[in-house]
Structures are given as C-alpha cells and as structure tokens.
Amino acid sequence: MAIAFAETMRGWLRAPEGEQPISFELRASGGAGGRFALAGRLSFPPFALDAPARGELAISPRRLAYALAFAGDDGRRYRLLAEKRPSLLAPVRSMTSMWAVVRELDGPAVAEGEMRFDLRDLPAFLASWLPRFGR
Amino acid sequence: MLTLPKAMPALPSMRLLPFPAPAQRAPNALRYEGRPGHVESWFWRANDPDRPRALWLKVTILAPLSGPALAESWFVWFDGEKRRLLGHRTTVPFSEASFGAGAEPRLLAAGFDIETSPIGRARGALRASFGEAAFDLSVAPERSPIAEPLALLRGKALREGPFPRSKLLTPLPAARLSGSVTLPDGPVAIDGWPGMQGHNWGREHAFEYAWGQCLFPRAGGAPEAMLEGFTGRVCVAGRRTPWMSALVVRRGEEELRFDRLLDFWRQRSEVGGERWTLALRGPDGEARLRMEAAGRPTACLGYRNPDGRLSYCFNSKLAEVRLQLQPRRGGAFELYSEHGGALELLRREPGPAAGIEPI
Numbered sequence: 001m002a003i004a005f006a007e008t009m010r011g012w013l014r015a016p017e018g019e020q021p022i023s024f025e026l027r028a029s030g031g032a033g034g035r036f037a038l039a040g041r042l043s044f045p046p047f048a049l050d051a052p053a054r055g056e057l058a059i060s061p062r063r064l065a066y067a068l069a070f071a072g073d074d075g076r077r078y079r080l081l082a083e084k085r086p087s088l089l090a091p092v093r094s095m096t097s098m099w100a101v102v103r104e105l106d107g108p109a110v111a112e113g114e115m116r117f118d119l120r121d122l123p124a125f126l127a128s129w130l131p132r133f134g135r
Numbered sequence: 136m137l138t139l140p141k142a143m144p145a146l147p148s149m150r151l152l153p154f155p156a157p158a159q160r161a162p163n164a165l166r167y168e169g170r171p172g173h174v175e176s177w178f179w180r181a182n183d184p185d186r187p188r189a190l191w192l193k194v195t196i197l198a199p200l201s202g203p204a205l206a207e208s209w210f211v212w213f214d215g216e217k218r219r220l221l222g223h224r225t226t227v228p229f230s231e232a233s234f235g236a237g238a239e240p241r242l243l244a245a246g247f248d249i250e251t252s253p254i255g256r257a258r259g260a261l262r263a264s265f266g267e268a269a270f271d272l273s274v275a276p277e278r279s280p281i282a283e284p285l286a287l288l289r290g291k292a293l294r295e296g297p298f299p300r301s302k303l304l305t306p307l308p309a310a311r312l313s314g315s316v317t318l319p320d321g322p323v324a325i326d327g328w329p330g331m332q333g334h335n336w337g338r339e340h341a342f343e344y345a346w347g348q349c350l351f352p353r354a355g356g357a358p359e360a361m362l363e364g365f366t367g368r369v370c371v372a373g374r375r376t377p378w379m380s381a382l383v384v385r386r387g388e389e390e391l392r393f394d395r396l397l398d399f400w401r402q403r404s405e406v407g408g409e410r411w412t413l414a415l416r417g418p419d420g421e422a423r424l425r426m427e428a429a430g431r432p433t434a435c436l437g438y439r440n441p442d443g444r445l446s447y448c449f450n451s452k453l454a455e456v457r458l459q460l461q462p463r464r465g466g467a468f469e470l471y472s473e474h475g476g477a478l479e480l481l482r483r484e485p486g487p488a489a490g491i492e493p494i
Contacts, residue, residue, distance in 0.1 A: 010461050021421075021459050021467035043466030045459070049357070050466050073355070120463075 003036075004029040006128035011115030013044070013102060020045060020111060022100070024053060024068070024080075034059040038068060042080070044102065047072045047110070053080070062086070066098070069105070077105035082115060092119075160295065161238030162284045162306035163251040166336040172441040173198040174301075174337060177242060177251060178209075179274065180452055180477055181312035181330035184352065187215025187431070187474040189452035190270070190316055190325070192257060194242045194249060196229065200441045206232035208245035210261050210268060211494070212318060213432045215453045215474060220432040221318065222494040223263035250274075251332070253307065257314075266319030274332065277309035281350075281361045281385040284308070288381070289394045299369055301337030308361050308385070309350055329475070331361075339440045340481065342370045345404075345411035347426045349456040349476040358387030360470055362458055364424065366404040366413060380404050382415055382422055384460060384470075391419040391462060409433065409449065411478060420462040426478045428454040437493030438481065447485050447493060454478035 010023040026040035035058050042053035048070055055068035064084040072078050082100035087093075096117040103109045117125075160166075167173050178193040193209035206229050212221040225245035232244035239252040247259035253276050260269040276282040285305040288294050294302060311327045329350045344367030351360040364382030368375050380402045381394040393415035395401070401416040413424040428451035436448040454476030461467050485493075 010467065012461070019423075019459075021423075021461040021469070023461060023467040025466070041466060043468060045467060045469035049355070049468060118463075 001031075001131055002029060003031040004128075004130045005125065006040075007117070007125060008121050009098070009115045009117050011100060011113055013100060013111035013113035013115075015111035017046075019113070020047075022102075022111075022113075022115065026053065026068075028057050038066070042068065042070050044070075044078075044080075044111075047074070047078065047102070049073060055080075064098075066100075078110070079103050079105055162304045163240060163334055164238050165234050165236065165240050166302075167196050167198065167204075167234070169198075169204075171198050171200050171204075172338050173204075174335075174340060174438075174441065176335045177249070177332070178335075179249075179257060179310075179312070179330060179332050180348075181272070181325060181328040182350075182452060182475045183328055184475075187213075187453045188323075189213040190312075190328075191434075191450070191452050191477075192247070192249070192259070192270070194244050194247055196234065197439055198229070198441060199439075199443065204229035206234075206244040208247040208259065208261070209436070209494070210259070210263075210270075211434045211436075211450065211452075212268070212316065213434075213452045215431050218432060220434055221263070221265050221268065222434045222436075223261050223265070223268070224436075224494050225261055251306070257312075267317075268319065269317040270314065272312050272314035272316075272325060274307070274330075275311050275313075276307055277311060277329070277359070279309060279359050280388045281359055282307060282309040285363060285383060285385075287363060287365060287383060287394060289392070299337070299341070300339055301335065301341040301369075303333065303335045303346075303365070305331065305333045305348070305363060307332035308348070308363060309359070331477075339442070340438050340446045341367050342375065343368050343406070343482050344480075345406045345426075346479045346481075347411060347424070347454070347456070347476060349426075349454075349458075349470075349472050351470045351472060351475075357468070360384065360386040362424070362456075362470065364393075364413065366406055366411065378402075378404050378406070380413055380415060382413060382424060384422065384458065386468075386470075389465075391422070391460065393417045393419065393422055406480060409451070409478075409480075411480065418463065420460060420464075422461075423459040425457045426454045426476050428476075428478050431474070435485075435493045444483070445493070446481055446483055449480040449482075451476075451478045 012019045022044040024042040028036035053070040066082040068080040084098040101112040176195040191211040198204040249257040346365040348363040366380040379396040384391040403414040409429040433451040438446040456472040456476035458470040
C-alpha cells in the first residue's frame with residue numbers, strides 16, 4: 001500500500017539581498033522504505049516564482065529530510081534541502097518547523113532560514129492523506 | 136484572501152460603537168457641510184512608467200474653526216532626472232470656488248477645473264514663482280479589478296462616523312492619465328501614464344502618518360497589482376495612541392487585506408525621515424513593505440489644520456517600493472517599483488525640513 005498527502009510550508013530565508021519569502025505546496029506519494037516522491041510548486045522570489053519542483057522526502061525515526069530541485073527564473077538550477085528532527089520534548093515545534101537551505105545545483109548556498117507548517121493548514125493536511133492500494 | 140467584488144465592498148459595520156453606522160456615500164461625494172472645522176481634499180497622481188517623473192494635483196477645502204473657509208489647488212511636478220521639483224499652491228476664498236454636488240462633483244477651485252467622474256477631465260493653469268504651468272488631462276480607470284474603489288478603513292462606521300477624525304478613500308486606485316502638462320521649459324506628453332485618485336476629509340489632518348500607494352504593471356505572466364497602506368497615530372484626550380497600520384494589496388482578481396488596526400502584536404512599522412517600513416501578519420498571510428524616497432525630489436507641503444496649527448507633509452511620488460508577500464493561499468511573491476511609489480509622511484514638526492518654507 002502506498003500513501004499520498006499534500007503539504008504546504010512557508011518561511012523567510014536570509015539571502016545576500018535580505019530576507020526573502022519562500023513557500024512550497026507539494027504532493028508526496030509512495031512511502032516504501034520511508035521514501036516519498038515529491039512534486040508541486042515552489043515560489044522563492046526573486047529566484048523563482050511558482051516554479052515546478054520535484055524531489056524526495058526521506059523519513060526515518062530521527063529525521064524527515066526534504067530534497068527538492070527547481071529551475072530559477074534566471075535559468076539556473078537550484079536545490080532546496082531541509083530537515084525536520086522530531087523531538088519528544090517539542091513534538092509540535094519539531095514537526096512544524098525546519099531549517100532550509102537553497103543552493104545552486106552543485107554550487108554555493110544562496111539562502112537559508114526557517115520554514116514552518118502553519119497549524120491552520122492542519123485540517124487540509126490531514127484530509128489530504130490517502131491510502132493507495134495496488135501496485 | 137478575497138476575490139474582488141465588482142462594486143464598493145459592503146463591509147460589516149462595527150456594531151459595538153455607540154453610534155449607528157451612517158449611510159454609505161459615493162466615494163467622491165462632497166463631505167463639507169459648511170460648518171467650521173473641516174478639511175477635505177481630492178488628489179490625482181500620474182507616474183511616467185519609464186522614467187522618474189510624476190505629476191501630483193490636489194484640490195482642498197479648509198474650513199477653519201474661526202474665519203472664512205478657503206479653497207486651494209496644489210500642483211507638484213517631480214523630476215528625478217533633473218533632480219527638480221516644481222510646486223505651487225493657490226489659495227482663494229471658498230466662496231470663489233465650486234465643489235458641486237452629487238456622487239461625482241466637478242471641482243472648480245483656484246485655477247483648476249476637475250471632473251471626478253470615472254472618466255473625467257482635469258484642466259488647470261497656475262502662475263507660480265517658478266513660472267507658468269498648465270495641464271489638460273483625461274482620467275480613465277484602469278480596465279482591471281484592481282481599479283475598484285478602495286477603503287483602507289474597514290466598516291462604514293469607521294469610514295463615515297466620527298472616529299477616526301480623518302478619513303481616506305481611494306475612489307480610483309488605478310487609472311490612466313493622458314494629455315499634456317506644460318511647464319516653463321515646454322510641454323510634456325502624458326501618454327497613458329498610470330496613476331490614481333484619492334479623497335480625504337475630516338475635522339483635522341491625522342496627527343502623524345505615513346501613507347503609500349503604488350501600481351505595478353503586468354510582468355512576466357504575473358497580473359497587474361497595486362498596494363495602498365498607512366501607518367498612523369492619533370491623539371486621544373491629548374495622548375498619542377500607538378502606531379496603527381493597514382495595508383491592502385490587489386493582484387489581478389485577488390485582494391489581500393491587512394487591516395486589523397488594533398492588532399498591535401502582528402504589526403511592526405518604522406516611520407523615518409524619508410522611509411517607511413511595515414511588517415504585518417493577518418488571516419491573509421504576511422506582508423513586508425519598504426518605501427524609500429531618500430535622494431529623490433520630495434516636496435514639503437504645509438497642511439493647515441482648522442485650529443491654525445501647521446502639519447508638515449513630506450511628499451514624494453518617486454519612491455522606491457519593495458513589497459514581499461507570503462499569502463495564506465498561494466505562493467510567495469514580491470512586487471518592486473524603482474520609482475513609482477507615492478510616499479507621504481506627515482508630522483507636526485518640520486523635522487528634516489526645518490528651515491525649508493513649505494509649499
């Protein structure tokens with residue numbers, strides 16, 4: 001059985017020009033071996049506005065690692081790498097915020113900062129969970 | 136986030152206020168009822184879409200607490216390339232002016248003749264210390280939902296009731312102005328310059344405020360957009376209130392409102408000499424705005440209050456604007472204008488303009 005769900009996260013990343021807003025809306029599907037394929041849209045002005053994004057979410061007991069690739073409006077390729085580290089001491093905060101870094105593909109970091117899951121999105125997030133049967 | 140309606144929003148009134156919500160009047164209708172203690176203005180702006188040049192026109196009524204009422208016309212030409220500002224005010228007795236009646240009055244005052252109808256005409260001439268100037272313009276609304284009338288103050292009671300003492304409406308947030316302006320060194324063609332028209336009134340000018348407005352053309356597949364907002368504080372029983380802010384952003388058919396004036400925990404603002412920054416959070420998301428006019432032609436306007444005190448308005452129509460939006464629905468985006476922002480900073484002290492004679 002595979003699983004699918006949708007997730008939205010937003011934040012402000014510090015870039016050389018100052019803090020820039022970032023958001024993504026992703027659909028995760030799969031789950032075999034704790035790995036989900038990610039596909040959706042990402043906005044990170046001025047680098048990319050509503051760009052298609054694809055990648056992978058790897059879930060283990062100690063961390064949830066996001067790796068996304070997207071094309072910038074300048075034609076360059078970028079990657080967003082982020083990680084949640086679940087903690088029993090701060091279960092809500094550790095599952096709703098993550099440190100994110102945007103890099104040029106195989107290049108230097110261009111921005112980093114915190115992204116958050118807005119708890120007002122929780123009903124939509126829970127409603128998005130679907131089991132998928134079959135191969 | 137809202138989808139813009141096709142008419143002035145019928146927003147709920149604040150029923151807890153100790154007075155009934157008054158009937159909503161047409162955005163440009165005259166509010167002056169002939170009594171002392173009133174200020175009222177209609178103003179227009181047009182920005183050259185390609186170069187740092189802008190025109191600002193204004194017609195005002197000043198009814199002092201004692202003495203006869205006055206009518207004034209204001210003309211300011213901002214030229215960032217020549218680093219030049221041409222500003223002039225003409226004052227006449229109110230009895231020599233005509234402000235018309237009805238929903239779309241025709242304003243005839245101090246050399247200006249301006250129709251406030253949605254497709255209107257603005258003509259005028261003036262003799263100033265810098266020479267003679269004139270203008271003849273048509274004003275037409277932008278064909279876009281962002282051009283629908285805008286009220287930053289939510290609720291009829293706030294827009295028409297006694298508090299706050301000064302009101303603002305924007306009957307035409309996005310317009311196209313066409314025609315010409317004649318300056319002492321020759322005519323300037325105004326070929327469909329983007330602009331707007333506003334309407335303010337009250338028992339006095341607000342105690343202190345920053346106000347800004349900017350239009351953003353379609354770009355890169357993104358729809359046209361506009362923003363308007365303010366940070367202000369008033370005096371209640373002789374004490375200054377905290378700064379209160381509101382911001383409305385329209386982008387295509389969407390409207391994002393950050394207008395919970397008393398939600399001080401979710402607003403940060405800084406009103407400087409030539410800069411205004413604002414960060415707001417609300418149900419529609421999070422917004423960060425920065426408007427700056429440093430190093431650009433800025434007019435110092437002397438706004439007389441009905442009690443005789445002078446307020447100083449630092450007025451630039453060439454401000455740099457950067458707005459970052461993190462909407463609750465949809466992706467993050469940024470709007471930027473190099474020199475298209477209207478930025479007004481009003482205070483009771485001359486501040487940076489000490490020694491400068493206000494227009």
